[in-house]
Each structure stands twice: as C-alpha cells, then as structure tokens.
Amino acid sequence: MTNIRIKSNPMGTIAENLAHIRAALPETVTLVAVSKFHPAEAVREAYDAGQRIFGESRPQEMVAKYETLPRDIEWHMIGHLQTNKVKYIVPFVSLIHSVDSWRLAEAIDREAAKAGRVIDVLLEVHIAREETKFGWDTSELEHFLQDGSLTGLRNIRIRGLMGMASLTEDTAQVKREFARLHSVFTSFKERYLPQIDTLSMGMSGDYPTAIREGATMIRVGSSIFGDRK
Numbered sequence: 001m002t003n004i005r006i007k008s009n010p011m012g013t014i015a016e017n018l019a020h021i022r023a024a025l026p027e028t029v030t031l032v033a034v035s036k037f038h039p040a041e042a043v044r045e046a047y048d049a050g051q052r053i054f055g056e057s058r059p060q061e062m063v064a065k066y067e068t069l070p071r072d073i074e075w076h077m078i079g080h081l082q083t084n085k086v087k088y089i090v091p092f093v094s095l096i097h098s099v100d101s102w103r104l105a106e107a108i109d110r111e112a113a114k115a116g117r118v119i120d121v122l123l124e125v126h127i128a129r130e131e132t133k134f135g136w137d138t139s140e141l142e143h144f145l146q147d148g149s150l151t152g153l154r155n156i157r158i159r160g161l162m163g164m165a166s167l168t169e170d171t172a173q174v175k176r177e178f179a180r181l182h183s184v185f186t187s188f189k190e191r192y193l194p195q196i197d198t199l200s201m202g203m204s205g206d207y208p209t210a211i212r213e214g215a216t217m218i219r220v221g222s223s224i225f226g227d228r229k
C-alpha cells in the first residue's frame with residue numbers, strides 16, 4: 001500500500017485524515033469521501049482505511065473508477081449532471097445528490113426504468129449567494145412537489161435534499177444558508193415527502209457548521225485527499 005502524502009495541506013496520510021474526520025463525526029452523519037480528480041490509488045487507500053462511500057462529479061471518471069475498484073463501494077454523483085450522461089452511471093450509482101431540474105429527474109427516471117432500477121436521489125436546492133451554483137429555487141421545486149410530478153416518477157426515490165453554501169469566510173452567512181436548507185427540508189418532509197431522511201450539506205471548509213445545522217451527510221474532498229489539480 002502506498003501512502004499518498006497530502007502536499008499543500010499540513011496534514012497526514014489519507015488514512016490519518018479519514019480517522020481525524022471520523023473521530024469528530026456524530027453517528028447520525030454519513031461521510032462521503034469526494035475523490036474527484038484524484039487517482040484510483042487514492043480511492044484504494046481510503047478504501048483500505050475502511051471508507052466505502054465515494055463522491056465523484058464527472059460520469060466518465062466515476063465509471064473508470066467503478067470498473068477498477070472493489071464492487072462494495074457505493075458511488076455517489078455529486079456534480080452537475082447532463083441528461084445525456086445519465087445512462088453511463090445508472091447501472092451502478094447508489095445516490096445522485098445533484099438533481100437540479102425537472103428535465104434531469106425525468107432523464108434519470110427513464111434510464112433507471114430501462115435498467116430495471118429504482119435510483120435514490122437528492123434534490124439540489126440553491127442556497128448560496130453566488131449565481132453560478134446549480135440547484136432549484138425553493139418555490140420552483142415546491143411547484144413540482146405540489147402538483148405531484150416529481151413524486152410520480154416511479155424509478156427514482158427521493159431521499160432528501162442537497163445544498164452548497166456560499167464560498168465565503170463569513171461563517172454567519174454560511175450558517176444562515178445551512179439553517180435555511182434545514183428548514184426547507186423539515187417543511188417539505190411535513191408537507192410532501194414524509195419518507196426523506198437525508199440532508200447532504202457541508203464540505204471541507206464548512207462541514208462542522210453544516211453538522212450543527214442538521215446535516216445527515218457531508219461531502220468532504222480536500223480535507224481527506226489534499227488539493228485537486
């Protein structure tokens with residue numbers, strides 16, 4: 001086993017970083033190790049340290065890693081997904097965090113039906129100040145929940161919501177955004193989606209805040225694998 005040292009990060013090996021993060025994680029919070037842009041060997045090192053859930057943002061990269069790595073890995077798609085790429089990941093993906101449009105939801109449903117699967121998904125909600133981040137506006141999403149169209153898709157199972165906070169040093173702002181997503185989660189669960197159990201929010205820079213605001217799943221990349229190229 002090679003020990004890949006984190007370069008510009010004053011931390012330890014992948015195994016040490018994982019142990020450090022896990023030690024502070026409540027039992028109710030699931031860690032997704034975000035391995036995008038890192039080689040399969042880095043994933044293998046995390047796997048050998050006991051990690052089984054990995055997040056990727058590009059379908060081709062996820063497929064390539066899926067093909068070379070152990071089959072008990074759960075692969076999560078966390079990045080913006082184009083409808084024409086859905087078919088590549090549908091045979092094996094465990095959770096798609098980034099369902100951000102009706103068109104994409106329909107495409108996943110259609111491809112999942114062809115593959116004879118029901119695929120777990122999260123609905124990505126836009127909570128950040130930045131215009132560039134993907135995700136539904138709450139009111140737009142509510143429309144698709146109210147009229148029953150999203151819950152009518154038989155080959156997707158809505159498990160919860162995902163969001164990304166603004167990229168800012170202003171921790172009060174980040175906290176407000178996560179709190180808002182948590183309240184949307186609670187309200188949608190009460191009114192439209194009683195089955196939801198997953199709130200995916202928090203990355204390397206802000207996951208402790210996300211956990212305090214109710215995250216059940218965090219997506220951590222650089223604090224485990226170091227900086228991406």
Ligand SMILES: *Cc1c(COP(=O)(O)O)cnc(C)c1O
Pocket residue numbers: 034036057078079164202203204205219220221222223
């Ligand atoms: C890359 C990425 C992450 C991980 O980011 P880090 O800051 O490296 O922890 C989490 N979520 C999404 C959606 C991402 O694209």
